[in-house]
Amino acid sequence: MSAERQDLRKAGLKVTLPRLKVLEILEDAELRHMSAEDVYKALLETGEEIGLATVYRVLTQFEGAGLVSRLSIDGGHAVFELEDGAHHDHLLCVKCNQIEEFVDEVIEQRQRAIAAEKGFEMTEHSLYIYGICKRCQAENN
Amino acid sequence: MSAERQDLRKAGLKVTLPRLKVLEILEDAELRHMSAEDVYKALLETGEEIGLATVYRVLTQFEGAGLVSRLSIDGGHAVFELEDGAHHDHLLCVKCNQIEEFVDEVIEQRQRAIAAEKGFEMTEHSLYIYGICKRCQAENN
DNA sequence: AGTGTAAATGAGGACGGTTTTCATTTATAT
DNA sequence: ATATAAATGAAAACCGTCCTCATTTACACT
Ligand SMILES: [Mn+2]
Ligand SMILES: [Mn+2]
Ligand SMILES: [Zn+2]
Ligand SMILES: [Zn+2]
Numbered sequence: 001m002s003a004e005r006q007d008l009r010k011a012g013l014k015v016t017l018p019r020l021k022v023l024e025i026l027e028d029a030e031l032r033h034m035s036a037e038d039v040y041k042a043l044l045e046t047g048e049e050i051g052l053a054t055v056y057r058v059l060t061q062f063e064g065a066g067l068v069s070r071l072s073i074d075g076g077h078a079v080f081e082l083e084d085g086a087h088h089d090h091l092l093c094v095k096c097n098q099i100e101e102f103v104d105e106v107i108e109q110r111q112r113a114i115a116a117e118k119g120f121e122m123t124e125h126s127l128y129i130y131g132i133c134k135r136c137q138a139e140n141n
Numbered sequence: 142m143s144a145e146r147q148d149l150r151k152a153g154l155k156v157t158l159p160r161l162k163v164l165e166i167l168e169d170a171e172l173r174h175m176s177a178e179d180v181y182k183a184l185l186e187t188g189e190e191i192g193l194a195t196v197y198r199v200l201t202q203f204e205g206a207g208l209v210s211r212l213s214i215d216g217g218h219a220v221f222e223l224e225d226g227a228h229h230d231h232l233l234c235v236k237c238n239q240i241e242e243f244v245d246e247v248i249e250q251r252q253r254a255i256a257a258e259k260g261f262e263m264t265e266h267s268l269y270i271y272g273i274c275k276r277c278q279a280e281n282n
Numbered sequence: 283a284g285t286g287t288a289a290a291t292g293a294g295g296a297c298g299g300t301t302t303t304c305a306t307t308t309a310t311a312t
Numbered sequence: 313a314t315a316t317a318a319a320t321g322a323a324a325a326c327c328g329t330c331c332t333c334a335t336t337t338a339c340a341c342t
Binding site for chain 2: 291
């Protein structure tokens with residue numbers, strides 16, 4: 001039994017072809033961060049005829065099961081990535097849409113402190129740094 | 142000439158009734174953070190028959206003119222607030238949708254440092270802390 | 283004040299990403 | 313194998329936001 005089948009079973013999800021294929025796409029993709037549309041197109045390229053609605057459904061279920069996490073990018077569409085258990089935040093290039101990741105314990109700590117100061121019971125946070133990546137600076141000058 | 146008229150003139154915008162009324166709503170509202178729909182409903186309550194499309198247009202123009210700023214809340218609709226020149230970030234209650242503001246220089250600094258480390262030319266950032274506010278903790282236990 | 287002109291408005295439709303509906307197919311327990 | 317609940321695909325619905333275009337309005341110049 002493949003690792004993907006086990007992952008789905010553990011997540012309490014029936015092992016179906018769409019779920020297996022979506023999981024494979026996410027694992028094999030060169031891009032770590034993919035929109036539902038990206039996943040859908042990648043499926044078409046491998047010859048799988050899976051509907052876009054199913055892709056959305058499966059990704060949402062995967063999120064619920066903790067297999068993937070969803071980024072809500074400023075004003076646009078959602079982006080999904082395989083969940084690896086370790087929290088991180090994102091840098092987004094506004095020119096080429098490339099996404100980089102980072103972790104900063106100082107920021108994490110300050111966030112907890114701010115929530116505490118305000119009497120908030122923090123459930124999560126979302127931090128995006130927007131800018132122009134190194135490559136786009138060089139190219140576009 | 143009212144302060145609002147001057148503000149509009151300074152922003153290079155013709156002084157029209159919809160723009161004056163939207164500005165008044167934002168200035169007089171008990172809530173500092175309002176969606177386009179909120180503004181639209183507030184206008185209806187004061188008896189002004191201003192179309193929702195116009196509200197969106199005016200808010201977008203105000204944003205362009207630096208009179209208001211727009212928050213893009215996780216997965217939902219945009220929220221607008223009067224621009225006061227000083228950057229700040231937000232805490233959002235996931236129960237009652239109340240919004241609080243904060244400024245943290247340590248976080249601001251770390252963000253700049255991270256962008257620099259990655260070779261990014263930072264243009265902006267968005268930081269939201271989600272949680273349960275003090276009041277909702279007390280009520281909902 | 284009256285007039286011309288460009289800009290702004292309102293109504294309704296378009297739009298894009300996402301979700302829902304419902305008839306059909308499929309996975310899994312027995 | 314069979315039964316049954318769950319999953320799927322196609323198409324339509326949804327929702328916040330933006331656009332189109334005919335009409336109205338603000339403002340500059342008499
Ligand atoms: Mn990531
Ligand atoms: Mn604010
Ligand atoms: Zn780039
Ligand atoms: Zn609350």
